Amino acid sequence: MAVLTPYLSFRDNAREAMTFYQSVLGGKLDLxxxxxxxxxxQDPADADKIMHSWLATEDGMVLAGSDTPTGMEYQPPQNISISISSDDEPRMQAIWDGLSDGGAVTIPFESAPWGGRFGMLVDRFGMSWMLSVDEAQ
Structure with a gap:
């Protein structure tokens, strides 16, 4: 079995970001x-920074991340989005509300021409998200 996990890189705020994602998505966070x-x-300045974090939710979502060490170049994320799809509309609305707090909405979370709901945003940590509520079959 293979597992594909989004792994996010931060510059000195992985703890804050991953704790925020846990507050929005729920689940267990290991730092x-x-x-x-x-x-x-290692650089002593990195001692209290996050080398690895792992967030696993009860509904099967997994998100990982770390701080970029001082001696490595940090590149802000671009040209990639984290996508969450579900038929659980209340859960998706709660996730949208949480992620959009302090972020910038790119496409409002509204009815989509193909059915269901869809929206895009960039959260307060610069991560791009796409959320989709699939119509019940």
Missing amino acids: VEFSDFADMP
């Missing part, structure tokens, strides 16, 4: 700091 691996060569 590992660079300092948890003291034998690994």
